[in-house]
Amino acid sequence: MGTVIFDLDGTLADTSGDLIAAANACFRGLGLGDLLDPARDAGTALRGGRAMLKLGFSRVDGYGDEDIDGQYQTLLDAYAQDIDTHTVMYPGAMEAVEVLKSNGFKVGIATNKPEGLAHILLTRLGVRDAFGSLVGADTLTVKKPDPEHLFEAVLQAGGDPAMCCLVGDTATDRNTALAAGVASILVTFGPSGEDMAALNPEVLLDHFDDLPSVVERLFR
Incomplete structure (x- = not known):
């Protein structure tokens, strides 16, 4: 998978x-x-x-x-x-992650937030252990949109870089996927959601409820 x-x-x-x-x-x-x-x-x-x-x-x-x-x-x-005073997970995010894992997919995180801060935040939110990898801005000498940043997240999660996709919300995520030669799924519910269609991703995601079926289609 x-x-x-x-x-x-x-x-x-x-x-x-x-x-x-x-x-x-x-x-x-x-x-x-x-x-x-x-x-x-x-x-x-x-x-x-x-x-x-x-x-x-x-x-x-x-x-x-x-x-x-x-x-x-x-x-x-x-x-x-004060890293988690106002921060909230988007509706359905962790439910979608758990469905993906139960369907045999590996999951990880590639973020341009410093790794230490990302680890603290995810731990305080109670979701760090749900992800097989966490690669931050300072984990490597490169960060997104360099494809090696994405590939490292895949490898740390135990996956094959040739069989992955990236879920994101910015042009940086889209460009990372393009550089890696893999599909991008861009969410439309974030602050810049109205700008995502112009980036021409493989998939626009309106709600995390739809993510498992979208991923199944991409890898079919």
Whole structure:
């Protein structure tokens, strides 16, 4: 059977609220107040810490790339302290994972979140042991969209890189799958869901309830 690899932020879980809070903690520390809005800026949050800092600093004068570099570790520290206050798994995510496993598929995670933070979050959410692998941004010397990042997640899960697919929510996930020569399944229920169709994935997923049957068709 094949291996299903999941992105984490915006795919398995909505982590945007805690990410935005961490970025705003940085801005408040500089006396700038909360520069990001949890609802309006959720899509940027799921593109990572530097993207949030860049967006926030773009809304005030006098800040540039050196300030992004200077605040990045502060953001990571703030996020680690409050990593699961607002984060929730998307409906049906873990149920779909368990069905896939019962059907003989291996499952793992390839995320551009630092591995340590991803491990802490998944552990606190009580789902870390459900996945056969966890490859983060700093696990290897490369990260998504480099296909080796995906392949490492497959290998750690005990699968064959030639028989895998990637479930994600961004152009990075789509480009990773393209580079790897495998199918991508992009979810439409995240903050950037309306943008997924333009990326022309093999599958658009509206709800995790449909994932097991979709995967069966892809590997048939």
